[in-house]
Amino acid sequence: MKSFLTAIVKAFKLFISYQKTNLSAGMEYRAAFFTQVFAMILNNSAFIIFWMILFDRVGTIEGYDFQAVMFLWALAAVGFGIAAVFFGNSTYLSRIIYNGELDVYLLHPKPVLPNLLMSRTHVSGWGDLSYGIILFLFTQDTSISHLFLFGIFSLLFALILVSLRVMYHSITFFMGNAEELAARSSDAIISFTLYPGTLFKGPVLLVLHTLIPAAFAAWIPYEIIKNFDLTKLLLLIGADFVIASIAYGVFHLGLRSYESGNRMGARL
Amino acid sequence: MIISGNYKLLQGRSLNTVIQIQNLRKKFNTKIKSSGFAAAVKSLFNPQYQTTHAVDDISFSVERGEVLAFIGPNGAGKSTTIKIITGIMYSDSGNVKVLGMDPHRQRKQLAYRIGTIFGQKSQLWFHLPPVDSFYLLADIYDLDRNRAKKRINFLTEVFQIGSYLKVPVRKLSLGERIRCEIAASLIHEPEILFLDEPTIGLDVIVKQRIRNLIKTINSEDKTTIFLTSHDTGDISSICRRAIVINHGQIVWDDTVNKMKYSFFKKKTVDLRLQSPLQLEMDGVKILKTKNSSAKLEINLDLVDLTAVFDRIMQTNQIKDMTVSNPPLDEVISLIYSKDKR
Numbered sequence: 170m171k172s173f174l175t176a177i178v179k180a181f182k183l184f185i186s187y188q189k190t191n192l193s194a195g196m197e198y199r200a201a202f203f204t205q206v207f208a209m210i211l212n213n214s215a216f217i218i219f220w221m222i223l224f225d226r227v228g229t230i231e232g233y234d235f236q237a238v239m240f241l242w243a244l245a246a247v248g249f250g251i252a253a254v255f256f257g258n259s260t261y262l263s264r265i266i267y268n269g270e271l272d273v274y275l276l277h278p279k280p281v282l283p284n285l286l287m288s289r290t291h292v293s294g295w296g297d298l299s300y301g302i303i304l305f306l307f308t309q310d311t312s313i314s315h316l317f318l319f320g321i322f323s324l325l326f327a328l329i330l331v332s333l334r335v336m337y338h339s340i341t342f343f344m345g346n347a348e349e350l351a352a353r354s355s356d357a358i359i360s361f362t363l364y365p366g367t368l369f370k371g372p373v374l375l376v377l378h379t380l381i382p383a384a385f386a387a388w389i390p391y392e393i394i395k396n397f398d399l400t401k402l403l404l405l406i407g408a409d410f411v412i413a414s415i416a417y418g419v420f421h422l423g424l425r426s427y428e429s430g431n432r433m434g435a436r437l
Numbered sequence: 438m439i440i441s442g443n444y445k446l447l448q449g450r451s452l453n454t455v456i457q458i459q460n461l462r463k464k465f466n467t468k469i470k471s472s473g474f475a476a477a478v479k480s481l482f483n484p485q486y487q488t489t490h491a492v493d494d495i496s497f498s499v500e501r502g503e504v505l506a507f508i509g510p511n512g513a514g515k516s517t518t519i520k521i522i523t524g525i526m527y528s529d530s531g532n533v534k535v536l537g538m539d540p541h542r543q544r545k546q547l548a549y550r551i552g553t554i555f556g557q558k559s560q561l562w563f564h565l566p567p568v569d570s571f572y573l574l575a576d577i578y579d580l581d582r583n584r585a586k587k588r589i590n591f592l593t594e595v596f597q598i599g600s601y602l603k604v605p606v607r608k609l610s611l612g613e614r615i616r617c618e619i620a621a622s623l624i625h626e627p628e629i630l631f632l633d634e635p636t637i638g639l640d641v642i643v644k645q646r647i648r649n650l651i652k653t654i655n656s657e658d659k660t661t662i663f664l665t666s667h668d669t670g671d672i673s674s675i676c677r678r679a680i681v682i683n684h685g686q687i688v689w690d691d692t693v694n695k696m697k698y699s700f701f702k703k704k705t706v707d708l709r710l711q712s713p714l715q716l717e718m719d720g721v722k723i724l725k726t727k728n729s730s731a732k733l734e735i736n737l738d739l740v741d742l743t744a745v746f747d748r749i750m751q752t753n754q755i756k757d758m759t760v761s762n763p764p765l766d767e768v769i770s771l772i773y774s775k776d777k778r
Contacts, residue, residue, distance in 0.1 A: 186576035278548035
């Protein structure tokens with residue numbers, strides 16, 4: 170138990186150290202840092218106007234009103250922001266594999282995947298993160314219980330998004346380059362989670378519960394926050410951890426056939 | 438075929454073995470394709486693969502404190518071997534023990550005790566000063582703040598990098614960056630340091646400085662050095678032993694000195710004489726003469742050096758002379774070419 174706790178403390182310490190280093194690297198170009206953050210906030214805000222106009226005309230869409238859709242947007246923005254800020258390398262995994270850059274992480278005395286994922290930050294992710302929080306505070310019920318649930322769902326959203334990227338990028342180990350596939354699946358889950366889940370029926374819904382698990386990322390959390398159900402919450406957490414475990418397994422299976430490389434490179 | 442006798446057999450096996458490799462093998466299946474669009478389409482539906490035996494049944498061991506050159510032409514299997522030893526890559530078969538550990542099963546434990554510098558892969562953050570990377574690495578290796586600070590101060594002094602410790606890496610010269618890279622790889626006081634082309638692209642002065650630093654690390658910290666380099670200057674000035682690998686197999690394993698002496702049976706002699714040279718002798722080839730100076734190539738298989746000098750001194754007087762071995766470059770080229778298949 171003591172060694173487990175020590176490992177957790179060490180992992181947290183390293184996590185903080187990576188964040189400090191990434192933030193310092195980002196702040197080297199302060200103007201670019203703040204421009205990226207504010208550009209992302211502005212970009213996301215533009216969509217609110219679109220949804221306001223739409224709901225002003227139609228009232229509700231398949232049981233979702235303006236506030237419900239804003240919940241999806243806030244959740245996706247914070248989840249995406251967490252993934253971008255704290256697990257930034259998840260978008261570059263294919264490139265890291267086919268360029269042989271995994272070597273650096275394999276030479277560290279740390280678990281490869283978490284070490285690799287958290288070693289890079291996307292500065293613009295701070296913009297998404299801030300935007301999502303502000304949007305939630307202005308459009309949703311800000312009771313402690315809702316804030317708490319929103320926090321949990323945001324972390325779970327990030328977990329699913331990162332797992333999905335890891336899973337599809339890991340195909341690079343076997344096929345040579347799965348960068349596009351992974352990027353499209355990542356885009357797909359974000360896009361689907363921004364629309365009411367009730368719009369989708371039949372085989373599409375099956376895909377959205379399996380290959381692109383948007384349902385677990387956003388729609389089920391929305392149902393839980395609307396009508397709290399502990400069993401549903403626990404099942405959701407269980408399902409999310411199954412997805413994460415599959416991603417972890419696929420990555421480690423691929424790692425066995427990692428061939429490294431000699432490409433020149435620098436850490437940015 | 439190993440050209441020299443196995444170094445370890447000559448030296449006797451010691452309890453201080455830090456790397457033990459037995460019958461290591463690794464092969465790659467590489468997709469091959471002819472040029473052109475039609476071949477690309479054909480390859481899409483009917484891919485053809487070629488098997489390359491990158492490492493083909495190699496065995497060797499390294500003792501604590503040794504400075505070993507692990508050399509070979511491009512594609513010989515050097516990097517693959519190092520990547521297997523350091524736990525980056527899996528082997529197909531064979532037994533690898535580094536500091537008594539299996540590099541794959543005990544990758545994390547081993548990482549605390551080895552350091553690596555791959556010339557083309559930086560550990561330093563490009564936009565940050567080296568000191569930030571040093572402290573991040575200290576956290577990666579679980580060093581507490583005090584120990585990290587002491588170690589960084591020590592390395593700063595030894596490597597004389599204090600003046601640019603706080604300058605972003607992107608603004609450093611290559612030589613300054615490599616010094617910081619080596620310092621970074623030593624933060625956690627590794628017992629074995631793997632260096633892959635550490636002096637690539639450096640000027641002669643910086644190269645010499647890096648070589649001296651590597652020697653210092655070896656002598657002061659007793660760090661075992663495992664060096665790959667195409668620069669024979671690195672090998673002759675740092676390493677006592679060399680393993681030459683070609684086509685995935687070890688073709689030479691012995692001391693660097695022996696490599697020079699036993700491989701070339703020829704010596705080059707520069708002479709300054711009292712009068713112009715008159716000499717005809719089996720095993721002696723006159724390369725150049727000018728007034729009373731001469732340059733000879735003497736084949737030691739056919740004639741002794743002393744016999745040649747005796748013959749010259751019967752009719753002449755030697756004022757000055759230099760006997761030289763062939764350059765290490767030529768020796769290594771010869772080893773490579775002897776193994777050509």
